[in-house]
Amino acid sequence: xxxxxxxxASNLTDRIESGExxxxxxxxxxxxxxxxxxxxRETTRKALxxxxxxxxxxxxxxxxxxxxxxxxxTLPVSNLVSYTQFLRSNGLTxxxxxxxxxxxxxxxxxxxEIDPTHSPGREATYVGRVRVIDGLPSIIDxxxxxxxxxxxxxxxxxxxxxxxxFEGELGLTIAYSPKQITVEPANAQDRELLGLTPGAYIxxxxxxxxxxxxxxxxxxxxxxxxxxxxxxxxxxxx
Numbered sequence: 001x002x003x004x005x006x007x008x009a010s011n012l013t014d015r016i017e018s019g020e021x022x023x024x025x026x027x028x029x030x031x032x033x034x035x036x037x038x039x040x041r042e043t044t045r046k047a048l049x050x051x052x053x054x055x056x057x058x059x060x061x062x063x064x065x066x067x068x069x070x071x072x073x074t075l076p077v078s079n080l081v082s083y084t085q086f087l088r089s090n091g092l093t094x095x096x097x098x099x100x101x102x103x104x105x106x107x108x109x110x111x112x113e114i115d116p117t118h119s120p121g122r123e124a125t126y127v128g129r130v131r132v133i134d135g136l137p138s139i140i141d142x143x144x145x146x147x148x149x150x151x152x153x154x155x156x157x158x159x160x161x162x163x164x165x166f167e168g169e170l171g172l173t174i175a176y177s178p179k180q181i182t183v184e185p186a187n188a189q190d191r192e193l194l195g196l197t198p199g200a201y202i203x204x205x206x207x208x209x210x211x212x213x214x215x216x217x218x219x220x221x222x223x224x225x226x227x228x229x230x231x232x233x234x235x236x237x238x
Contacts (some may be wrong), residue, residue, distance in 0.1 A: 005046035026137030100128030173212040
């Protein structure tokens with residue numbers, strides 16, 4: 001026999017799937033839900049925790065519980081695609097929020113773990129962006145682009161597509177990018193920008209993008225919400 005919190009969670013799921021509570025909107029407060037279902041606040045919290053575990057809602061610090069899509073996006077790992085192509089292939093909508101655009105040296109980590117010959121300290125343009133996918137802050141991108149290859153990046157370019165600018169306007173030929181994937185505890189910035197709670201984990205992809213002449217020019221780290229991240233690849237035995 002189902003517990004009270006399971007009944008509450010089941011009913012909330014039905015209301016979400018019927019469209020009463022749509023993706024991107026907030027659920028009523030715990031107090032309101034407790035009164036509506038005539039249960040305790042503790043029961044309500046358990047029901048919301050269950051919906052969180054199922055990937056139907058996400059607790060946003062200082063806001064409440066926001067309805068999210070239970071589907072996860074597929075991260076391209078073996079292929080090098082632009083973010084715009086990634087969105088198109090997954091049928092997603094996105095908004096870029098630029099929180100940093102400044103000159104800064106390329107750091108040592110995590111890139112020296114990808115390429116032991118990496119030389120930190122080279123002058124670069126640092127672009128910090130939050131990717132808001134289908135209304136939910138989902139990815140933090142940290143990009144360091146060498147100024148010796150790309151002298152300047154405008155705020156307009158940072159808000160749209162770096163690859164379109166690199167390839168379309170500058171005529172660069174992007175060839176390959178070794179990548180590393182790790183799972184890490186969310187840091188303070190992750191929690192603030194993605195609305196995560198203490199104790200949350202994130203999936204981190206780090207990469208060094210090279211041109212056709214083998215010049216490494218873009219050093220990137222993307223920090224993904226773990227509840228929206230899916231790694232998919234194809235392997236063949238040789």
